[in-house]
Amino acid sequence: MKRSSIFISFSLFTFLALFSWVGTISAQGKVETLTNDEVIAMLNAGLSTTVIVNKIRTSRANFDLSTNQLIRLKQAGLNDDILQAMQGYSDNTDRRSHRHRPSKFYLRPVR
DSSP states (O other), X not given: OHHHHHHHHHHHHXXXXXXXXXXXXXXXXXXXXXXXXXXXXXXXXXXOHHHHHHHHHTSEEOOOOSHHHHHHHHHTTOOHHHHHHHHHSOTTSOGGGGSOOOOSOOOOOOO
């Protein structure tokens, strides 16, 4: 009887250890996506403009930048530096469009 209780205890301990390990891995692998409300929360928490802009630049973002939302963000106290960072780094924006690309068409000299 002692063997079976030791086996059950060991199995339970192993299961719990494995379960907590898997939970830790999935929490670490979670990718955060910034939203308008999270940017407002960072500002309300007292984070500086530089910190907020850097967070926007290094995170995935899904901002609602409609006219009404821009007004709401401005009324919440976001300055233009933060708003411009949100406009430049939203997933709705093609980040490659900020780079210079040569034209596909070339003009021939007129003779």
